[in-house]
Amino acid sequence: MTLCSMVHEQTRLIHGDTPCDALQRTPGPPIQRGSTVLLPSCEALYDGGKVTYGRVGLSTQRTLRDALRDLENADEAFIYPSGLTAITGTLLALLSAGDEVLACDTVYNPTRRFLAGTLARYGVTARYFDPADDAEAIRAMITPKTRVIFLESPGSLSFEMQDIPAIAAMAKEAGIMTVIDNTWSAGVLFKPLDHGVDVSIQSLTKYVCGHSDVFMGLAAAKGHAAELLAASSYETGWAVSPDDAYMAIRGLRTLHTRLAQHGAAALQVAKWLEAQPEVHSVMCPALPSDPGHAIWKRDFTGICGLIGAVLQPAPETAVAAMVEQLKLFGLGFSWGGYESLAIPVDPQLKARTHKLSYPGPLLRLHIGLERVDDLIADLRQGLDTLSQDTAAPPRKLRAAG
Ligand SMILES: Cc1ncc(COP(=O)(O)O)c(C=O)c1O
Known part of the structure; x- marks a missing residue:
């Protein structure tokens, strides 16, 4: 006699699963959910070498x-x-x-x-x-x-x-x-x-x-x-x-494939940024001009999508306006996703013990998986705005009332 025929429906709903001992093969592994792990014996409960709890x-x-x-x-x-x-x-x-x-x-x-x-x-x-x-x-x-x-x-x-x-x-x-x-x-x-x-x-x-x-x-x-x-x-x-x-x-x-794409695009953007008049220097260890290039070349096999750019001196408000109006670069923390991001990072550098001094504001870019020519065009129009705002006399605050 099976458990099903002997017990109430309420109990069957709790205990009645047909155990699945033959999972079908799929390219990805099964997702196994569980806090309690059911064990075959009391001895197994206290076997420190086995998984006895799902945490x-x-x-x-x-x-x-x-x-x-x-x-x-x-x-x-x-x-x-x-x-x-x-x-x-x-x-x-x-x-x-x-x-x-x-x-x-x-x-x-x-x-x-x-x-x-x-x-x-x-x-x-x-x-x-x-x-x-x-x-x-x-x-x-x-x-x-x-x-x-x-x-x-x-x-x-x-x-x-x-x-x-x-x-x-x-x-x-x-x-x-x-x-x-x-x-x-x-x-x-x-x-x-x-x-x-x-x-x-x-x-x-x-x-x-x-x-x-x-x-x-x-x-x-x-x-x-x-x-x-x-x-x-x-x-x-x-x-x-x-x-x-x-x-x-x-x-x-897809980690290798994505990283190769992020890295190739980031290097292209880094080289392009180096040639822009609004940029003082670019932080990307794959560039021969970067102070860390020799160590990077010796120890690393590539770069990811995260790079930095020191801009020529510009007011904080002009940099904020530039970043806020970029169309393809989102404004937000983190990096490593498929999308491009841009943030000014000077406020985060204040925590450092050994203070840094750059000639201009520091921008961090995450180069995502978009087409690199679209990203460069977006950055170019952003830098155009920055030049206009930097050249213009500082905006006057409107008098209250
Ligand atoms: C270098 C670095 N390490 C660690 C972390 C923390 O990672 P998580 O956001 O997953 O806590 C971050 C997050 O931005 C990071 O940039």
Whole structure:
């Protein structure tokens, strides 16, 4: 007699699914949803080596983690609900009260906020080095408390490059762990773990997911750092939904193709910008004129779509007017999606310890997947507006009333 014939309809609706033990093959993996994991025995309930609860991730998250582990050449990959939680989760995993972090002054501003806020409350201190500092200059800053060196190269606002292999080798010698925010490379253009870095972090929200509609983060690690991350991510309980994990897996399918297109278009725009009279200089490590070009050429296999331009001196209002009337470049934070974006970034640079001084305002562009000649035409009409507004006498404020 089957369960169906013996029990009430209410009970059948709860227990009556026909178990699907033969999934049809599709190009993408199945999305497995579940908090409770049903186990075959009481012994299995307490088997620490098995998945016994869905928060740690089921088959969809595991498929994604395996792919990301391979992408970053890591021992293990941990996923988080945003890029920022990957950063904060990694720092929580590696640090203890009384430790110190040496961070590159290019780090993402919320990383700086976490160090100054939560981690300071837990007794962790932070000092910032200039991105132009070499390994020996950083070595000179190390104290017995230094536990982690946090890197980001190129910086996502000002695009300075650091000699990551030299810094990682120096840190290893000194017994200090290195962590890098590797979002700009998308894990494709640069492989930090192959160069001795312990943890490579990415905001998967950017290029991996690639469509400006999913938040997710990655910490890919080797050796002892991977062990610390495994323990801490289990203890802190960050969980990623299987639907979002599926979206990231889908993004990985086209990651190389999209990045190649973003990079080729960004280089074309960068070269074009260099020749425009309203532009003082362009920040793109693939340009021979960029101060980080030699390091980029040695360590990276390409560029993504994120570049910067220092404009000739112009009033803040004129730059705002230019950006606001661009037709194809959206005005908004983030990057790595299919669409182009433009923002003035000077306000974000105020947080830096080692102050920057540029001859004019700094604009950050994300070059999306639109036709590059359309993007250049849009930028040209924007620069025309900028020239007119810069040449015109400053607008008078209308008297009140
Ligand atoms: C360099 C960099 N790292 C990390 C993050 C944080 O990523 P998320 O928005 O996924 O939290 C960002 C977001 O803009 C970023 O630009």
